[in-house]
Amino acid sequence: MKESIGANDKGRLDLSGWAHWPDRIWQGGAALAALGLVAGWFSGGLMDAFAATYIVAFMFYLSLVLGSLFLVLIHHLFDSYWLVPLRRLLEHLSCQAGIMGLFFVPILGIVLFGSAYAWTQPEGQDHSWHVKSIMYNPVAFTIMSALLFGVWHWLANGLRRHSLAQDNTGAAAATHAMRRYAAGGIFVFAFTLTLGAFYWMKSLEHQWFSTMYGVYYFAGSVWVTLATVYVLTLVLRRTGHLAKVVSPSTFKDIGTLFFAFTVFYAYIAFSQYFLIWNANIPEETYWYVKRDQGLWHGVGLLLIFGHFFVPFLLMLRIDAKLSLTVMIPLGAWAWLMHYTDMSFNVIPAFDWSQAGWSVKLFGLLTAVGAMALMGGALARFLLRDLAAHPPYPQRDPRNAETLNVYVEPLSARSARSSEE
Amino acid sequence: MNGEDLHYGILAEFDTPAATMAAAEKVRDQGYSRWDVHSPFPVHGMDEAMGLKNSQVGWFAFLGGAIGFFGGNLMIWYMNSFDYGLVVGGKPLYSAFSSFPVCYEMTILFAAFGSLFGMLILNRLPRLHHPLLKNRRFAQVTHDKFYVVIECDDPRYDQDDTHALLREAGSRHVELVRD
Incomplete structure (x- = not known):
């Protein structure tokens, strides 16, 4: 823990030379992904490789968007002050829901024209398919998916619109409006996130049951979002955008929440496994049995140790949450672990028994392509939004408190002057 | 037995968390070690203002x-x-x-x-009595006042200097607390 976050930072970081990188990354990724799609058109095996890696990347980045939306919502619900400087960043991130909607189109194509989601094939289905087909059919899938993106877009943009308006007016009405959005929004959020996780990830194995799958995805999503926000805030502080408003205690608070979600994720992941292990019903256990074969056994262990024990033990000490030597590598590690987690959920759902080395290598290529495409595009639009607006809420009522400045309320001041 | 033995410490009253925080920073910078801040509610950032290390x-x-x-x-x-x-x-x-x-x-x-x-x-607890509890003024700590208390045992303690320091720090009421 040599280098830790201090009150004053060394020199300003200039990242303008890197500004064109998001474009390069998403264009390179788009080329690779397009290659995957075209190759998949001619070969079922390659199509599976493309579909699996694309869904993994999609669910990965969706985590960041929904995780940010959640943090904005609870910020208003708890009227917290420590999140104020980060709220604009989170608002911008959550407003990328529309872009994610665009990236969803290939998945819709997979459902409508492909066979990756087994429930799209009526032949050889069992009882569970007939029961669940009310939910899992192309029409419901399309309508519900459109609805989910619509709702997220509306919620995220509604919150950001009032927040931006408050930059100019400073009106308390904006805060009240955002609270109203958040109060209803948190319920909408819980239902829509669960539906998203069920429709796009869990339905790859539609026979399976797990009512806590939504909260499992939620826990992992907020976890990886907090890791990302920690690092992004660090960068934005060095570039000067948040230099004035972010203090070591901000990082301590993000770190603490990140730590809490490390435990929460483990709690949820364990509970899901434990209930299924304990009940021992074939309709449920097959999901984990499949993930205990070959390489996936090791991946499962990696998740137990890498997703929980390593971050948990590293961040247990309070000062570790301020140590750059711990937190920056941990941020990158969180991305790797969440990607592994999404892969663990998605990839074993496909039948790889016929897949040779070429298919696996091809899958690696499309995995990099899909991650680069979505990551680059999200970075591009995030940077555009950051440049277009002030980097933090300018006139939020909690600003002074965030900066640890005491501003006497007007009522107290007038009461005192009438006394004198 | 000299006069200081009869005293537990010196108490300074403040009205706002901000004033208390500023006073705590002053006391910290003077290098006092046996002292404490008392407030009706937790004040964010106070441990840093007091120079407290991570709790064991x-x-x-x-x-x-x-x-x-x-x-x-x-x-x-x-x-x-x-x-x-x-x-x-x-x-x-x-x-x-x-x-x-x-x-x-x-x-x-x-x-x-x-x-x-x-x-x-x-914290060397439980203990049955504390000199501060005898002090009538100190009862306000559960209401709306904030207190910085420096103990006589502090190696840097000097009745006049410490008194002056707390006055300078903005306290309108400084008094000796009997042991």
Whole structure:
């Protein structure tokens, strides 16, 4: 823990030379992904490789968007002050829901024209398919998916619109409006996130049951979002955008929440496994049995140790949450672990028994392509939004408190002057 | 017996958290070690203003948690597998999965014990009386006043200098507290 976050930072970081990188990354990724799609058109095996890696990347980045939306919502619900400087960043991130909607189109194509989601094939289905087909059919899938993106877009943009308006007016009405959005929004959020996780990830194995799958995805999503926000805030502080408003205690608070979600994720992941292990019903256990074969056994262990024990033990000490030597590598590690987690959920759902080395290598290529495409595009639009607006809420009522400045309320001041 | 022995310390009253924080920073920068701040509610950033280091209670909690976790596992393994093997639902006699919920609760319980007793040990509690409780003015600490108290035992303590320091720090009321 040599280098830790201090009150004053060394020199300003200039990242303008890197500004064109998001474009390069998403264009390179788009080329690779397009290659995957075209190759998949001619070969079922390659199509599976493309579909699996694309869904993994999609669910990965969706985590960041929904995780940010959640943090904005609870910020208003708890009227917290420590999140104020980060709220604009989170608002911008959550407003990328529309872009994610665009990236969803290939998945819709997979459902409508492909066979990756087994429930799209009526032949050889069992009882569970007939029961669940009310939910899992192309029409419901399309309508519900459109609805989910619509709702997220509306919620995220509604919150950001009032927040931006408050930059100019400073009106308390904006805060009240955002609270109203958040109060209803948190319920909408819980239902829509669960539906998203069920429709796009869990339905790859539609026979399976797990009512806590939504909260499992939620826990992992907020976890990886907090890791990302920690690092992004660090960068934005060095570039000067948040230099004035972010203090070591901000990082301590993000770190603490990140730590809490490390435990929460483990709690949820364990509970899901434990209930299924304990009940021992074939309709449920097959999901984990499949993930205990070959390489996936090791991946499962990696998740137990890498997703929980390593971050948990590293961040247990309070000062570790301020140590750059711990937190920056941990941020990158969180991305790797969440990607592994999404892969663990998605990839074993496909039948790889016929897949040779070429298919696996091809899958690696499309995995990099899909991650680069979505990551680059999200970075591009995030940077555009950051440049277009002030980097933090300018006139939020909690600003002074965030900066640890005491501003006497007007009522107290007038009461005192009438006394004198 | 000289005069200072009759006194516990010197008490300064403040009206706002901000003023108290500023005073605490001054006292900290003067290098005092045996002193404390009392407030009706927790004040964010006060530990830093006072120059307090990370609390050692965490070590007690960690130790307690570790004892709870491994002790719980040991207990379950001994009772259900070693001493009197009990087959439940066709599962292994001892399994990390089935014993985890109990061990998890044991971890929390013993970590809570660790932090409670660690806190008591580090604070040298329980004690039956404290000189500040005799002070009438100090009763306001549970209402709307903030206090910085510097003990006479402090190596840097000097009745006049310390008094002046607290006055300078903005306190409108400074008084000696009898032991």
